Amino acid sequence: MSLRGKTALVTGGGRGIGRAIAEHLAAAGARVVLTGRTLGEIEEVAGKIGGLAIRADLAERAGVEGLLAALPGHAERIDMLVNNAGLADSAPLARTTNTMWDTALALNVTAAFELCRALVPPMVAAGWGRVVNVASNAGISGYSYTSAYCASKHALVGLTRALAAELARTPVTVNAVCPGWVDTRMSDEATRRIADTTKRSTEEARAALERMSPQRRLLAPAEVAHVVLMLCADEARGVHGQAIPIDGGQVMA
Numbered sequence: 001m002s003l004r005g006k007t008a009l010v011t012g013g014g015r016g017i018g019r020a021i022a023e024h025l026a027a028a029g030a031r032v033v034l035t036g037r038t039l040g041e042i043e044e045v046a047g048k049i050g051g052l053a054i055r056a057d058l059a060e061r062a063g064v065e066g067l068l069a070a071l072p073g074h075a076e077r078i079d080m081l082v083n084n085a086g087l088a089d090s091a092p093l094a095r096t097t098n099t100m101w102d103t104a105l106a107l108n109v110t111a112a113f114e115l116c117r118a119l120v121p122p123m124v125a126a127g128w129g130r131v132v133n134v135a136s137n138a139g140i141s142g143y144s145y146t147s148a149y150c151a152s153k154h155a156l157v158g159l160t161r162a163l164a165a166e167l168a169r170t171p172v173t174v175n176a177v178c179p180g181w182v183d184t185r186m187s188d189e190a191t192r193r194i195a196d197t198t199k200r201s202t203e204e205a206r207a208a209l210e211r212m213s214p215q216r217r218l219l220a221p222a223e224v225a226h227v228v229l230m231l232c233a234d235e236a237r238g239v240h241g242q243a244i245p246i247d248g249g250q251v252m253a
């Protein structure tokens with residue numbers, strides 16, 4: 001499969017799942033633009049894959065606008081948009097603050113909406129495009145202590161389905177991938193939070209995350225990246241409007 005001649009924008013491409021996606025797309029020949037707040041991380045990945053790093057805080061509207069303005073040549077077409085940047089705070093309902101709620105919604109879904117609004121019409125005009133939203137199995141099922149995260153990821157899946165309906169007669173496909181626990185900084189932070197709140201060791205807390213999957217393991221970022229790459233193929237044209245679980249069978253949609 002070749003993505004030569006195509007350009008991808010991968011948000012949160014500096015580490016974890018986004019980094020693996022950027023590396024997979026670049027290995028298939030795509031030019032990759034990466035964003036994140038940590039310049040050192042996105043520059044390191046961009047250097048490794050010959051991509052372009054643009055620093056942006058996507059939880060802020062000005063950050064999204066700045067990113068769009070900084071895309072090379074402003075008008076250059078993005079063929080593949082991977083909305084991957086995300087955060088996963090957790091707290092019981094009564095301790096979920098408005099700031100936690102607003103930030104989760106702003107980064108996990110509003111930024112994706114704004115990037116789609118700006119970048120999908122040029123894909124339609126150009127005759128080819130792929131949008132892949134990195135949601136979560138918390139976008140198709142509910143989990144305790146994650147009201148803001150679950151709501152934001154369900155909203156991202158809803159955005160995916162609405163755009164898929166709207167764009168079905170265009171050459172652009174829109175899908176979501178819905179990972180279970182993946183071995184990244186996000187799951188490391190969750191492990192620490194669980195250990196702190198339950199007074200268990202980090203090993204026990206990590207084992208609790210592993211037990212959530214019927215396969216009794218955390219996924220590797222490359223397993224998610226592989227599915228994203230597959231969705232970018234010409235031959236994946238018929239896969240549209242799906243929220244694809246990648247979670248060892250945890251959610252059977």
Ligand code: NAP
Nearest residue numbers: 012016017036037038057058059085086136181182184186
């Ligand atoms: P991660 O290692 O923490 O990476 C998150 C990425 O998002 C980083 O590149 C981070 O870069 C970027 N990001 C965070 N806040 C940002 C902001 N305000 N503006 C711009 N970029 C921001 O986590 P990950 O596991 O790879 O997560 C990637 C995606 O997968 C997320 O959407 C997450 O919800 C989803 N997911 C993860 C898991 C899991 O178990 N790990 C499971 C299901 C879904 P900076 O910090 O430098 O900004």
